[in-house]
Amino acid sequence: MSQVKDMGLASQGRNKIEWAADHMPVLMKIRDEFQQTKPLNGAKVGFALHVTKETAVLVETLIAGGAEVAITGCNPLSTQDDVAAALAKEGVDVYAWRGETNQEYYDNINKVLDHKPQITIDDGADLIFTVHKKRTELLDEIMGGCEETTTGIIRLRAMEKDNALKYPVMATNDADTKHMFDNHYGTGQSTIDGILRATSVLFAGKNVVVAGYGWCGRGVAARAEGMGSNVIVTEVDPTLALRAAMDGHRVMSMDEAAALGDIFITVTGDRDIIMRKHFDKMKSGAVVANAGHFNIEIDTEGLDEITKEKKDIRDNVTQHTLMDERKIYLLAEGRLVNLAAAEGHPSEVMDMSFANQALASKYVWENKLEAQVHRIPKEIDERVAKMKLDTMGVEIDKLTDAQRKYLESWEEGT
Numbered sequence: 001m002s003q004v005k006d007m008g009l010a011s012q013g014r015n016k017i018e019w020a021a022d023h024m025p026v027l028m029k030i031r032d033e034f035q036q037t038k039p040l041n042g043a044k045v046g047f048a049l050h051v052t053k054e055t056a057v058l059v060e061t062l063i064a065g066g067a068e069v070a071i072t073g074c075n076p077l078s079t080q081d082d083v084a085a086a087l088a089k090e091g092v093d094v095y096a097w098r099g100e101t102n103q104e105y106y107d108n109i110n111k112v113l114d115h116k117p118q119i120t121i122d123d124g125a126d127l128i129f130t131v132h133k134k135r136t137e138l139l140d141e142i143m144g145g146c147e148e149t150t151t152g153i154i155r156l157r158a159m160e161k162d163n164a165l166k167y168p169v170m171a172t173n174d175a176d177t178k179h180m181f182d183n184h185y186g187t188g189q190s191t192i193d194g195i196l197r198a199t200s201v202l203f204a205g206k207n208v209v210v211a212g213y214g215w216c217g218r219g220v221a222a223r224a225e226g227m228g229s230n231v232i233v234t235e236v237d238p239t240l241a242l243r244a245a246m247d248g249h250r251v252m253s254m255d256e257a258a259a260l261g262d263i264f265i266t267v268t269g270d271r272d273i274i275m276r277k278h279f280d281k282m283k284s285g286a287v288v289a290n291a292g293h294f295n296i297e298i299d300t301e302g303l304d305e306i307t308k309e310k311k312d313i314r315d316n317v318t319q320h321t322l323m324d325e326r327k328i329y330l331l332a333e334g335r336l337v338n339l340a341a342a343e344g345h346p347s348e349v350m351d352m353s354f355a356n357q358a359l360a361s362k363y364v365w366e367n368k369l370e371a372q373v374h375r376i377p378k379e380i381d382e383r384v385a386k387m388k389l390d391t392m393g394v395e396i397d398k399l400t401d402a403q404r405k406y407l408e409s410w411e412e413g414t
């Protein structure tokens with residue numbers, strides 16, 4: 001029995017899902033194929049993904065392929081309640097609503113696990129971790145999992161290294177057609193989208209501090225720069241810092257950037273990025289947002305300690321008036337701003353991410369894999385790229401026989 005906020009929102013959610021499906025042509029092609037061949041016949045699939053219109057298109061694709069699905073969210077603030085209602089109305093087991101407490105969040109993860117999934121699909125790996133830590137009785141039945149995000153994969157690789165990973169997991173994030181697009185263009189656009197929907201501040205002429213210059217940080221920095229901001233990057237990785245510098249951004253420590261920034265965006269995937277000592281230096285009016293998976297990048301407790309008065313001044317904007325009268329604006333409680341204050345990445349980019357998820361689920365179901373973190377096979381990645389180009393009407397050159405031979409040989413020199 002599903003648990004969602006309001007079944008009355010189902011028809012609004014259905015419209016959104018239809019809109020997403022119309023902008024996800026690759027996934028819809030895969031759905032047609034799944035409909036014919038039923039590759040997931042009888043598979044029980046448990047999801048912990050952001051419950052968005054794009055995720056709904058993925059869920060319905062796996063159902064078309066013969067799967068039975070139970071789903072919860074992967075962040076307490078990212079569920080789109082209308083979409084959750086629309087899925088529940090179609091008979092999907094949904095346990096998700098926006099604004100879950102921590103306890104409710106984990107209760108919902110457990111409710112999905114009560115369905116005894118044979119495949120887990122995660123964004124942040126909370127289903128996998130809960131199975132390994134608390135629900136080990138389920139391990140025997142699980143064929144494998146798929147993980148969507150960088151953060152989840154970092155933790156899964158740590159588990160693999162410690163021999164603690166008990167079932168195979170496909171690293172969907174590591175597919176080129178995922179991270180080169182979703183992380184870069186998706187996070188780049190949706191993060192700015194979230195900040196704009198929450199605040200409607202002007203980006204032109206502002207100092208935008210981007211913490212982290214991985215695929216996501218580069219996307220955010222590029223978009224902010226395109227809107228006329230002066231981008232400052234903070235990094236711990238020397239190569240990425242060098243790249244940021246050569247991309248034309250100022251690079252410095254957060255200690256230094258704290259006093260300069262007008263808008264701060266954390267996108268590192270790590271913890272403790274903007275701390276109380278940084279809030280101590282910020283200009284009055286600074287806007288602070290996180291686009292990393294977990295809400296541990298910004299020290300919200302430290303901010304509370306120096307706050308005199310706290311007020312929700314707009315949707316997803318908390319105004320902190322500090323003891324010294326400066327005002328700091330924290331967005332979406334420090335949770336991922338692109339999903340909490342906007343709708344997450346655009347459907348067109350999730351099209352590729354979720355095409356990989358659909359094909360990876362099929363792969364896990366059809367192959368008996370070792371309990372390791374597995375790369376998405378190159379054929380899947382290339383197929384997704386080709387299908388996307390096709391749907392965009394883009395034709396590309398093909399290698400000639402001579403070119404292929406040249407690339408495959410070592411004899412030819414100058």
Ligand code: ADE
Nearest residue numbers: 050052054055343344345
């Ligand atoms: N992650 C980022 N954007 C998303 C979206 N639109 N749907 C699901 N997961 C996401």
